[in-house]
Amino acid sequence: MDDILQIFFQECDEQLQELERGLSALSDGESEHETVNAVFRAVHSIKGGAASFGLDNLVRFSHVFENSLDGLRSGRFAPTHDVVKTFLKAMDVLSDLVNEARGGAAVDPTRVAESHAELAAINRTGGDHDGTASAATTEDVIPVDFSPVPIDFEPVTADFEPIPFDFDFGEEKPAPAAAALRVTFHPHDALYERGDDARNILIGLADIARECGGEIQTSCDWSALPPLADLVPDKSYLTWHIVLPPEVSEESTNAVFDWVSEDCDFSIVRESTEDEIPPEQDGGQAEPAETEAAAAPPPEEERAAEPPAPEPALPPPVEALFPMPVAAALDLPPGSTATPPPVTGAAQAAARKPEQASIRVDLHRIDDLMDLVGELVIAQAAIESLSRRTDAAGQHELVQSISSMQSLTRDIQDAVMAVRAQPVRAVFQRMQRVVREACSMTGKDIVLTLEGEDTEVDRTLVEKLTDPLTHMLRNAVDHGIESTEARIAAGKPAEGHIVLSAEHRSGRILITIKDDGAGINRQRVFETAVKRGIIPPNAVLSDDEINNLIFMPGFSTAATVSNLSGRGVGMDVVKQAIQSLGGRITISSTPGKGTTFGFSLPLTLAILDGMLIVAGGSTMVIPISSIIETMIVKQSDIYALPDGSNVISIRGDCMPLIPLATALKLSDAPPRDSLDASIILVVENESGARAALIVDEIRDQTQVVIKSIESNYRQIFGVSAATILGDGSVSLILDVSALVASAIGHIDSKPSNTRPELAA
Amino acid sequence: MTEQIELKRATDPKIVKMIVFAIGVQEYCIPILSVREIRGFEKTTTLPFAPPYVCGAINLRGIILTVIDLAIYLNVPPQPDNPRRVAVIVESKDGVVCGLLVDRVIDMADIDLKDVQAVSEEGSCLAGLVLVDDRMIGILRLDTVVGQLVGDTVSE
Numbered sequence: 001m002d003d004i005l006q007i008f009f010q011e012c013d014e015q016l017q018e019l020e021r022g023l024s025a026l027s028d029g030e031s032e033h034e035t036v037n038a039v040f041r042a043v044h045s046i047k048g049g050a051a052s053f054g055l056d057n058l059v060r061f062s063h064v065f066e067n068s069l070d071g072l073r074s075g076r077f078a079p080t081h082d083v084v085k086t087f088l089k090a091m092d093v094l095s096d097l098v099n100e101a102r103g104g105a106a107v108d109p110t111r112v113a114e115s116h117a118e119l120a121a122i123n124r125t126g127g128d129h130d131g132t133a134s135a136a137t138t139e140d141v142i143p144v145d146f147s148p149v150p151i152d153f154e155p156v157t158a159d160f161e162p163i164p165f166d167f168d169f170g171e172e173k174p175a176p177a178a179a180a181l182r183v184t185f186h187p188h189d190a191l192y193e194r195g196d197d198a199r200n201i202l203i204g205l206a207d208i209a210r211e212c213g214g215e216i217q218t219s220c221d222w223s224a225l226p227p228l229a230d231l232v233p234d235k236s237y238l239t240w241h242i243v244l245p246p247e248v249s250e251e252s253t254n255a256v257f258d259w260v261s262e263d264c265d266f267s268i269v270r271e272s273t274e275d276e277i278p279p280e281q282d283g284g285q286a287e288p289a290e291t292e293a294a295a296a297p298p299p300e301e302e303r304a305a306e307p308p309a310p311e312p313a314l315p316p317p318v319e320a321l322f323p324m325p326v327a328a329a330l331d332l333p334p335g336s337t338a339t340p341p342p343v344t345g346a347a348q349a350a351a352r353k354p355e356q357a358s359i360r361v362d363l364h365r366i367d368d369l370m371d372l373v374g375e376l377v378i379a380q381a382a383i384e385s386l387s388r389r390t391d392a393a394g395q396h397e398l399v400q401s402i403s404s405m406q407s408l409t410r411d412i413q414d415a416v417m418a419v420r421a422q423p424v425r426a427v428f429q430r431m432q433r434v435v436r437e438a439c440s441m442t443g444k445d446i447v448l449t450l451e452g453e454d455t456e457v458d459r460t461l462v463e464k465l466t467d468p469l470t471h472m473l474r475n476a477v478d479h480g481i482e483s484t485e486a487r488i489a490a491g492k493p494a495e496g497h498i499v500l501s502a503e504h505r506s507g508r509i510l511i512t513i514k515d516d517g518a519g520i521n522r523q524r525v526f527e528t529a530v531k532r533g534i535i536p537p538n539a540v541l542s543d544d545e546i547n548n549l550i551f552m553p554g555f556s557t558a559a560t561v562s563n564l565s566g567r568g569v570g571m572d573v574v575k576q577a578i579q580s581l582g583g584r585i586t587i588s589s590t591p592g593k594g595t596t597f598g599f600s601l602p603l604t605l606a607i608l609d610g611m612l613i614v615a616g617g618s619t620m621v622i623p624i625s626s627i628i629e630t631m632i633v634k635q636s637d638i639y640a641l642p643d644g645s646n647v648i649s650i651r652g653d654c655m656p657l658i659p660l661a662t663a664l665k666l667s668d669a670p671p672r673d674s675l676d677a678s679i680i681l682v683v684e685n686e687s688g689a690r691a692a693l694i695v696d697e698i699r700d701q702t703q704v705v706i707k708s709i710e711s712n713y714r715q716i717f718g719v720s721a722a723t724i725l726g727d728g729s730v731s732l733i734l735d736v737s738a739l740v741a742s743a744i745g746h747i748d749s750k751p752s753n754t755r756p757e758l759a760a
Numbered sequence: 761m762t763e764q765i766e767l768k769r770a771t772d773p774k775i776v777k778m779i780v781f782a783i784g785v786q787e788y789c790i791p792i793l794s795v796r797e798i799r800g801f802e803k804t805t806t807l808p809f810a811p812p813y814v815c816g817a818i819n820l821r822g823i824i825l826t827v828i829d830l831a832i833y834l835n836v837p838p839q840p841d842n843p844r845r846v847a848v849i850v851e852s853k854d855g856v857v858c859g860l861l862v863d864r865v866i867d868m869a870d871i872d873l874k875d876v877q878a879v880s881e882e883g884s885c886l887a888g889l890v891l892v893d894d895r896m897i898g899i900l901r902l903d904t905v906v907g908q909l910v911g912d913t914v915s916e
Contacts, residue, residue: 618806664808709817712825712857713909716808722817722824730805730817730824 008049010358012098013426015042019091020429024450027084036079039087040069046094055101058094061112063210065090068119077122086118092433181244181253184267187236191263198240201264204256205242211252214245246270359459361419369415372408379405413607422462424502424511425453427469431500434470438477444496446481448473451501457509457603464581465511465601468574472513472597473498475571480517480595490592492516504603511599520589522546529555547587551575579737582608582623610704610733612725613681614697616661619731621704621723626736628682628690630698633657635676645743648692650682656743659694663739664718685737689744706733717742774873780897781848781862784836788862788898789869789890794850796857798865801845814909815861820849826909827859833905834885839863852906860905871899 022039047062069087071077093115096107183205187198202218209216221239225231244253253268379401386398428450435448481487481496488494499514522543529549530537541549549555551571578585583601602608602625610621637649638657646657657680660666680692704723709716709732720735778789804816804827813833817826827847831838847859869892876888876899887901 616806666806666808707822707824709824712823713807713817716810718808722805724819724822724824728819729803730819732805732807732817 005053006358008053009098009102010360011049012046014360015045016091016095016098017426017429018042019094020432021425023084023088023091024429024432026079027081027088036069036073040066040073043069043094046098050101053101057107057112058097058101060210060215061090061094061097061116064116064119065094068123071123083122086115086122088432088436090115090119092436095433179246179270181246181248181250182269183242183244183253184239184265184269185242185257186239186265188263188265189234189236192234192236196263198236198238201256202240202242205244205253208248208252208256209244212245212247214247216245217243359420359422365415365418369412369419372412372415376405376408376412379408417458417603418456420458420460421456422459423454423456424462424465424509427462427465428453428500428502430466431469431473434473435477435498438474442478443483444477444481445484445494446477446496446498449497449499451499452503455502455504455509457502457601458606461509461581461601461603464577465599468577468599469500469511469513471571471574473500476513476515476517476595480515482518486518490518505600509601509603511601512596514594514596516594519591519593519595520547520550520587521591522589525549525555544587547589550587551585582625606706608704608706608723608733609701610723611681611701612699612731613660613695614699615693615695616664616666618666619699619725619729620660621731621733622681622683622693622736623733624701626683626685628684630679630681632677633680633692648680650692653690655682655690655692657692657694658739658743660734660739661694661696663743683736683740685740689740691740691743693739704731704733775870776873778869778871778899779848780866780869780892782864782866783830783834783862784838786834786836786898787866787895788830788834788900789871790848790850790860790900790902792868794852794902796849796851798846798848799859801847801861811908818847818859820857820859823857825849825857825859827861828905828909829861831861831863850902850906852903854903854907854910856906856910858906858909869897 019039019042022035022042025035026039043062043066047059047066050058050062065087068090072079072083077083093107093112096104097112099105100107185198185201187196187201191198202216206216219241221241222237224237224239226237231237250268250270257264257266383398383401383405386394386401389395389398432448432450435446439446476498477496481498482490484494487496497516499512501514502509502511504510525546526535526541526549529535529546529552530539532555534549534552534555535541551574555571575585578599578601581601583599586598586600587595588598589595608621609624611624611627613620613622631650633648639647639649639654641647647654648657678694679696679698680694681698682690682692684690704725706721707723709719709722716732718735718739719732720738721733723731723733725731777792779792779795780787780789782788799820802818804818806816807814807826810816810826813829815827815829817824829838830836842863844864845861846865847861848865849857849859851857871890871892876890878888879886885901885904887899890897890899
């Protein structure tokens with residue numbers, strides 16, 4: 001069962017992606033029937049799946065969502081900006097609910113209720129738009145009609161017409177139009193003594209209502225409650241009033257009470273909406289007063305005053321109405337609907353998806369792999385038989401077979417990579433939501449455009465990209481794009497624009513985040529960096545170096561620390577995350593025009609092109625990507641520094657000279673007296689700082705498989721990982737940026753290229 | 761009858777099967793269940809900044825692990841030019857795998873934990889001493905030895 005559930009969640013993820021894609025298409029003005037259908041199907045599939053697993057919360061919400069989408073599908077209203085926005089919000093809630101069902105953080109019920117209400121409002125106003133407040137429309141309203149404030153239906157009874165509601169009043173719903181079924185239910189103490197619970201009845205009623213495509217409205221009458229001091233904990237004081245949709249038959253309602261009829265008072269009355277104002281019924285003496293009291297305060301206050309939905313299993317429908325939450329919570333007898341209040345607030349922050357442990361792969365990719373493995377088996381057999389032959393021709397063939405085996409191996413490697421490859425779409429679409437939420441927090445209006453979502457990268461990379469991208473986009477929203485007023489003042493369109501794109505470029509993937517904001521204020525960045533002691537006040541920095549200062553730990557120009565950013569950690573973390581993926585970050589910024597960040601990442605984290613070198617008797621690997629050139633030095637280019645280290649001048653550029661063997665403490669022998677004719681590799685780190693490594697020998701250039709060394713050992717300075725060479729021996733992969741950074745630290749603490757006095 | 765004794769030994773929680781090996785002239789033992797395999801000593805790859813007792817890294821079927829020279833670690837003069845040097849591949853409770861370079865593996869012994877004389881020293885790599893056939897054998901505390909390899913479990 002768990003397996004199937006996992007598959008369901010995977011499908012949910014896919015459907016949510018589909019949903020997001022469709023909704024983005026809609027918001028781009030594309031209103032083709034097929035798009036709308038795709039969106040509808042996605043929600044419908046989630047609902048269907050959730051129902052078969054009994055995930056009630058999910059079913060309920062997706063049902064409402066689906067209903068509203070149906071309005072769109074049947075053309076009752078057009079996908080306007082606001083409508084799509086509401087749908088997007090509902091989608092966020094839906095994906096959180098999926099996550100909750102998967103065991104993630106609980107979703108704040110008020111958020112769900114809010115989105116519910118908005119969806120309902122759309123459906124309603126949609127009905128108004130086409131001017132036919134027909135019975136069909138009313139019917140459509142009913143299913144979504146399970147407001148947390150169920151007694152607020154006076155406006156409708158007054159003139160019985162759908163009223164265009166303000167969004168502030170999203171909590172309010174029109175009452176069912178046809179004759180609703182009113183159930184009054186008072187459990188006796190015996191009900192609880194038997195181990196039953198009033199909530200079971202309420203759930204039962206909700207279920208029959210749902211079967212008829214509707215929802216129930218519940219209110220709780222606690223007028224019989226004595227003061228706390230006199231309260232007997234195991235006595236039953238509460239009475240519920242439940243309004244069922246008109247489609248529900250009396251018989252099915254009666255059936256719900258079959259097992260408890262002796263232990264409770266209940267009445268089932270079908271009544272018309274005209275006398276909707278609660279009549280005096282058994283135990284309902286104080287009700288009118290309550291109704292007024294509850295209806296009097298504005299909805300916001302009312303919502304705040306209410307405890308969060310007391311029944312996590314059914315938050316919106318079964319909502320007891322408590323004007324005084326504290327007292328109510330205390331007064332509730334045990335066994336009533338007072339289950340622990342659901343977690344609120346933190347839910348949003350914890351809305352991260354658990355990592356997926358399985359992937360879906362196109363069948364043809366697996367077939368390709370299978371074919372290749374078949375060939376490999378044949379090639380291996382050929383080599384085996386050839387190796388038994390001793391004649392010269394056999395030797396020749398053997399060499400040929402081995403070389404074909406080589407290309408096969410590479411093909412298999414590619415095929416496996418293709419299996420692991422995933423489009424970046426999954427991450428990119430999550431970013432839409434990040435931007436949406438950041439926008440609503442900052443009150444800015446920003447459109448995120450995605451480009452190249454189909455670019456495929458290794459799946460480990462896809463997962464690790466989420467955090468850095470989230471940081472970058474939040475930053476772009478918070479700091480990059482100016483406020484609407486500032487934008488208008490600068491003559492730009494009020495709506496900000498961020499482009500997130502991915503592309504393949506020469507064996508790497510390039511991800512760019514481009515905003516059309518104010519650009520980096522270099523003067524301010526420089527001043528802040530000086531103020532925070534990151535750079536000395538007299539530092540001479542190029543534009544690019546100033547831009548890079550924003551990645552320094554502890555750097556933040558934001559005057560205030562907001563929810564989104566400003567603590568000065570984000571960019572530093574981004575840089576570290578990208579570097580740990582073997583990537584580099586570039587920034588280009590034009591004041592007034594915007595900023596572009598570029599992440600250049602390797603396609604895979606598993607294989608690396610490296611140069612095999614020997615130093616201090618060990619064979620080591622240096623990533624090709626960080627090597628600029630190799631050369632043999634002349635003594636005349638080397639300058640000794642007082643502290644014993646050397647710098648070398650290569651075509652006018654000065655850089656520290658690092659004897660690799662001694663830098664890694666591999667050999668005890670002192671460095672050679674004369675460095676003349678040593679072999680050096682000029683290497684560069686991410687920020688462009690260079691250093692020259694002295695090695696004993698350059699051996700080969702090869703692809704190596706990266707193996708972790710830290711799983712069984714500590715982290716070693718200057719070593720990023722290890723690999724296994726053709727002869728089975730272990731070889732270390734050097735961490736060039738750490739080596740360069742430490743060498744530069746030795747010579748000059750300022751960033752590179754800013755040492756005019758040294759270069760002279 | 762012997763079977764019964766065997767059974768009793770096997771089920772008695774106080775009795776632990778240990779593998780006994782020699783380093784120089786001294787003998788040590790570790791629980792056999794922590795041993796993954798024993799392999800001949802091969803050339804290791806020197807690791808930079810490694811403590812002196814770390815010989816280097818070897819490749820165990822695609823997993824890279826470090827080898828500790830127990831002679832240096834325990835400050836025992838090793839037997840020179842010993843062809844029987846082997847690496848005992850062990851796995852600690854934390855799942856860290858490493859090789860212990862020993863001069864030779866002697867045999868296995870059932871050690872009754874009642875007979876172990878504790879070494880009072882706290883944090884020592886030696887858990888206790890035990891007499892087997894009139895030989896004094898030290899019981900290595902594996903997690904301490906292996907834990908020192910992983911930087912964050914020990915402060916240097």
